[in-house]
Amino acid sequence: MSSPALVADGIRASYGPLQVLFDTSVRVEQGEMVALLGPNGVGKSTLLKVIGGLLTPDAGTVSIFGQDVTSAPSRKRVEAGLCQVVGQSSFSSLTVTENLLMHGFANSSRKWTKEATEAALAVFPRLHARRNQLASTLSGGERQMLALAKTIVGDPKVLVVDEFSLGLAPVVVGGLMDLVRRLNERGSSILLVEQSVNVALSLVHRAYVMEKGEIIAEEDAAVLAADPARVQALMLGGHMEDAG
Numbered sequence: 001m002s003s004p005a006l007v008a009d010g011i012r013a014s015y016g017p018l019q020v021l022f023d024t025s026v027r028v029e030q031g032e033m034v035a036l037l038g039p040n041g042v043g044k045s046t047l048l049k050v051i052g053g054l055l056t057p058d059a060g061t062v063s064i065f066g067q068d069v070t071s072a073p074s075r076k077r078v079e080a081g082l083c084q085v086v087g088q089s090s091f092s093s094l095t096v097t098e099n100l101l102m103h104g105f106a107n108s109s110r111k112w113t114k115e116a117t118e119a120a121l122a123v124f125p126r127l128h129a130r131r132n133q134l135a136s137t138l139s140g141g142e143r144q145m146l147a148l149a150k151t152i153v154g155d156p157k158v159l160v161v162d163e164f165s166l167g168l169a170p171v172v173v174g175g176l177m178d179l180v181r182r183l184n185e186r187g188s189s190i191l192l193v194e195q196s197v198n199v200a201l202s203l204v205h206r207a208y209v210m211e212k213g214e215i216i217a218e219e220d221a222a223v224l225a226a227d228p229a230r231v232q233a234l235m236l237g238g239h240m241e242d243a244g
């Protein structure tokens, strides 16, 4: 039987005395798209830090395609196939297009790189308009778009995305969802952290809902999407008082 693409099992994690994750477990099978949902501050980004090797857990394991990477540096995780959309790092002395092509050629075939560069630029008209401009001259939002576009061109085996809908116009989010879907069709396994439940459930196969550092529900996305009242109750969780 093939190993899951990504497993975080029994993760406990803290910032100093503040424990944020309590035996949190998520799994993404090969070829699967999974969402991690939950309101602000429940620990979603913390779990991604543990997965990416930016925070050492107090307990639990992380594995990628069956390889235990719990204590491995981020570089080893990347070698194992993990790609995380973090930061906005680009080569500032290269143009937008050069950044995309270079990232693609380093990680994938020339054919896919050229196709995906065009597709990514089509999703982001702002980047398209600035395709021959140096990355150093982009605005913060445009750099964010370039970071996402680069990830897609890189054809990752396991893609972890934190809040791709945040701060982007709905039309851009729609285009990005199409790109993520295409990546998944090519075989990428995907973990998507999202606050926008509608965006997430229309894209993924399965979803986890997190509440105060624990997974409180795990369901097929179609089952959750058919029961908005339950989703709303799960997303509000113990945060009713903050929801207003």
Ligand SMILES: Nc1ncnc2c1ncn2[C@@H]1O[C@H](COP(=O)(O)OP(=O)(O)OP(=O)(O)O)[C@@H](O)[C@H]1O
Pocket: 015, 018, 020, 038, 039, 040, 041, 042, 043, 044, 045, 046, 047, 195
């Ligand atoms: N570097 C840090 N030092 C101390 N506490 C932190 C740190 N980062 C996060 N926290 C706290 O840990 C808890 C979980 O934060 P985390 O960012 O993982 O939540 P989240 O679910 O990703 O939230 P959001 O959806 O708002 O990004 C919060 O109470 C937060 O204040």
